[in-house]
Amino acid sequence: MEPIFISQDLWDIVQEGYEDPQDEDEDSKKRACKQTNEYKENAKQNANALRIIQQAVSKSIYPRIYGIKKAKEAWDVLRKQCQGSEKSISIRRQSLWRKFDNLMMKETDTIKDFHSRVAETVN
The missing domain is CATH 1.10.287 (Helix Hairpins)
Structure with a gap:
């Protein structure tokens, strides 16, 4: 706005x-x-x-x-x-970064494993 x-x-x-x-x-x-x-x-x-x-x-x-x-x-x-307050925004931001880092595919992951992990995180 x-x-x-x-x-x-x-x-x-x-x-x-x-x-x-x-x-x-x-x-x-x-x-x-x-x-x-x-x-x-x-x-x-x-x-x-x-x-x-x-x-x-x-x-x-x-x-x-x-x-x-x-x-x-x-x-x-x-x-x-x-x-929300600055503190809650900061906490929410850290949580989202943590989720994003967990979404990255690891070298040991198969596509199926990666897809299931991403589906769990999104839902």
């Missing part, structure tokens, strides 16, 4: 999020106006990114992000639930 967000110029909002405007200082109306315009633009980009995320997920996953109002939060929830 990252290319979609980049093409729509929404990736920064999804990756970094945005902050709601803080209390405006009365000493600088110009700054307050600028903050309001930036907030409106960020809110619009956030809504677009959130819409894309919500449209992309299946009906079974949608309830996980239903009440979330910011695209970054929804993205983080999906990334964590779909990929």
Whole structure:
């Protein structure tokens, strides 16, 4: 989905999020106006990114992000639930490498032995 967000110029909002405007200082109306315009633009980009995320997920996953109002939060929830933590990703990666190493045919293997071992691993 990252290319979609980049093409729509929404990736920064999804990756970094945005902050709601803080209390405006009365000493600088110009700054307050600028903050309001930036907030409106960020809110619009956030809504677009959130819409894309919500449209992309299946009906079974949608309830996980239903009440979330910011695209970054929804993205983080999906990334964590779909990929897991760094530790679990590392463990899964090691497991897959181990399975891959076991798939290599040994010099003593016959084709039949190799095929049965690969069939067991895949299933």
